[in-house]
C-alpha cells in the first residue's frame with residue numbers, strides 16, 4: 500500500500516526533517532516507541548524531552564530506551580523523561596531550549612496496554628500547543644495524531660482542529676491528513692510547520 504497510515508506518515512516527515520544535534524519534544528511518551536524513534540533521529544548530540552502523566556508509561560519508555568540502545572549509542576542519555584503534563588511543559592523544559600525545538604510529537608489518546616480511562620484531554624492538548632508557540636524554532640514541525648473513536652477523542656480532535664485553523668498562515672502552515680473512509684477509531688493527523 501503506497502498510502503501511508505497517519506503515524507507512519509508522521510514518522511516519515513520527521514525522519515526527513517530531523518538531524519543529529521536537534522532538540523525535540525515527545526508530548527506523550529506512552530510505551531516509548533516515538534521517544535525511541537526521536538532519539539535515534541537526533542543522535543548524536545541531540546536531545547528528546549518526553550512527557551507523560553503516568554509512571555508506568557515512563558517506566559516502559561525507560562526500559563525500551565535501555566533495551567533498544569545499540570552498541571555505542573546510549574538512547575537513554577539522549578532523553579529527559581518528565582512525569583508531568585505536557586500542558587505544563589514551560590515549567591519543565593530548560594530555558595536554553597526556548598525557540599530551539601525542531602520538532603514536537605503528540606500521539607494522543609490512551610496508553611496501549613494501560614488504563615484506557617487515562618486519556619489526553621482537549622484542554623491540556625491545546626494548552627501544550629499554545630505553550631509550544633514560543634519553544635519551536637523557525638521551521639519547527641509539530642505532528643499531532645488524534646484518535647476520534649474513544650470517548651473524548653472526537654471532542655479533542657475538534658479542539659485541535661479549531662486551534663490549527665486559528666493559526667495565522669503567515670506564521671505557520673497546517674496540513675490535515677487522514678483517510679476519509681476509515682470505518683472506526685478514525686485517526687486524523689495535523690502537521691504544523693512554523694515559518
Ligand SMILES: C[S@@+](CC[C@H](N)C(=O)[O-])C[C@H]1O[C@@H](n2cnc3c(N)ncnc32)[C@H](O)[C@@H]1O
Nearest residue numbers: 527528529530531532533551584585606610619
Ligand atoms: C497513545 S499513548 C502515546 C504513545 C507513545 N507515543 C508511544 O510511542 O508508545 C498516549 C499517552 O499520553 C499520555 N497522556 C495523557 N495525558 C497526558 C498529558 N496531559 N501530558 C502528557 N501525557 C499525557 C497517556 O498517559 C499515554 O501514555
